Amino acid sequence: MYRKIGIGLVVLFTSLWGLEKTYDYFLSRNMNLKPAYITRHRIDADVIFLGPCEPLWMMDPDAFTKVTGLTAYNLATVHASFAENESMLHLYLDHNKAPKYIFLYVTTESLDGAFNVFNTYAFAPYLNQEWIAGRVAEEDSVYNRYRKLPFMKYGFYSDYVHFGFVQGVRHVWNKREEPYFKNGYVPPHDMVWDGRLERFIAQYPKGRHFNWNARDVKHLKAILEQARISNIQVILYESPMLNEVKPYILNREEIKQKITTFARENQVPYWVFDTMQISRSRDYFFSILNTNKLGSDIFNRTFAAYFEEKKMNMRDKTRFNQ
């Protein structure tokens, strides 16, 4: 029995080690995963959209380019916290020319700490990079404790990597070099109303106070610092939010004021689009903070036009005023 256990353990660990290397290879070649795409291809966009799912499903780089003439890429990822935004930006800047502008999505929800997370598994193939490993250790200490065991850097969040691996195998097999969504924007074509507003109201019938999460603020500052070093103009913005939910965000004005103060202190503009007409109707939304295709198209045109207008009104030719 002991001999069998010994041999079995050796075979097990060897196969797990081999599997880990295989996953490293194929996940970093799955072009649908943004970390893989931005580290294997030069995008060198003039403008980067950064943030969680709201910009991912709302900010169309092609629509922006059409109006402004600037090349753009959507670097946003689902449920991403500012720590993840910072890590994505770090990977991007390591392999690409620094953009001129970064549009960073900031709202009451994204600063609360309870709604967005650091999706550790997205960075698993890049843990050999010291900076990424450090950020992962800081953001996910439990994962970091086990990740050095064979395959555990993928096994720990296995639900999130197997499909990516299979897709990576397909991409290598088909010699595919472009992602499905080439400019990073995921158009919300078939999105139907997700009922999140109803669930939110059911959970907080008297409304909810949102937090000013120090950890998120720290990473937001780090993004600004990273951008400052690379001479990138960061513009904080808030996209339209469905008006129906606003009465339930009890301290929305207070948090908005804090963001305004934060932006002023850090000398970056803060653009708020929550008074746009589309905020009044569910016809333009599939969720509280996410516009549908119709809403996104309207917002993209408005946003790009606003950018053009602001650019024209610049006093300082290198920096925006607030």
Place this chain on the structure above:
Amino acid sequence: MPLNSLPFLCFLPLLWIIFRFTPPLWRWVVLLLFSLLMIGYFRPWALAVVVCSSCFTYTAARAIPRKQYPKLILCVSLVLQGIALLLLRYVESDNSGLRFQLQESGFRTDTIFYTLGFSFYTLQHIGYLIDVYYGRIQAETNPFRFLLFSSFFAKFNAGPLEQPSKLLPQFLNPNPVQEDLSYGLQRIVLGLFKKMVLANHLAPVVERVFGNSGTLGSLTVMAGVMLFTLQLYFDFSAYCDLAIGIARLFGIQLSENFLFPLFSDSVSVFWRRWHITLITWFTTYIYYPVVYRLRTYGQAAVIAGITLTFLISGIWHGMGQTFLIWSLLHALYLTYESLSKHTRLGWAARFPSTVYRLFSMGLTFVLVCFSNLFFRAGNMTQAQHLLEALTQVPFAHQGLVNGFLAPLAGGGYQEALFNLGMLFVFMLVYLGAEKKVYARINTGGFYALQLFILLFLILVTGVFQKLDSFIYLQF
């Protein structure tokens, strides 16, 4: 500390080495100290309660044969333990409001009450006192050994419920041989597989259905309720595999709690295969005495026995109305089976045996799943929503993928559907091979290939978060 937590599993080999190097006569002391450490380190209150409860039961059991009024001692002890159990259930119940009052007074009620194992060892204590009273066993003379019987770490949190006559003698001289090690290891790995690969993957799928029942089609709710039954089985039987496997490493044989219940062809067979030790306890200490007392009433005695047994079982699980309905449904099923025995034998003779058996298995599974709708629903409002959803259109007007699969998978994306598909494949393959897997382990042989395939699957596809969330720990 849960039995499947990595710190525990890493510490287990060290404990085993200490155990092996201790003289056999003193090994039970090692088990006792570790058991108390396991309970007390994380839940000091739980340690205090188990020590007090064990002292009380030990003293009462010792007094029963010696004192003048054994029946009085027995009755007082049983009433006190029963009240304690009811009080615990009442405080835990969301409706009582007492929990909130305690919380407001600064008590950490989660620490005091939850995962205490109280309801499990209290039943064992009650059974022990009755057995001593009727002279079926002799009262244990060593209070510390009795404390080990109550607090043995492998079974403390959620059973199996052990008969004192079976477990106490094993503590005298535990001496595991190589066969025990091989058996224990294989059961532990099998338990980890069921918990981390099957049950933990099913948990979010079930939660999506029970958490959003108002917006789902009837087929999705039906699937969710069935998947909950599978989750409950994988989760609890995984816990039992771990408990049995870990105890066996130390030469202690715990009772089996499950015997392929999902393949039962009647509800009465189901209850002979599901949570066996609990139902054995209820049968021994409630059902048989009631039926014996009322034996002159014939079939009515059986119905009364079944109903009372399941009512008490429902209360043991929780004070809510949903548990009451769950228990009454099972009482109803069993009463019907008891009354229709001859009719069903007649039907069985009319159909080919395989067809009849498959139909019976399917029907039993559906009936059990329906009762589990109430078992899982947090309250009557949720149960009502689920029942209403069962009457809705099958796919909630959105087609098979968006209306049925996507709500189960957590979205209609390829990744979510891929993960759901993978889970279904694992479940079907496992259920198909389950009897063979257990048969192999039970031969006493060491099946290295099977063991390492399971280990490989755990490490590659297991869920490593929320490890401590065994469903039955809440009871």
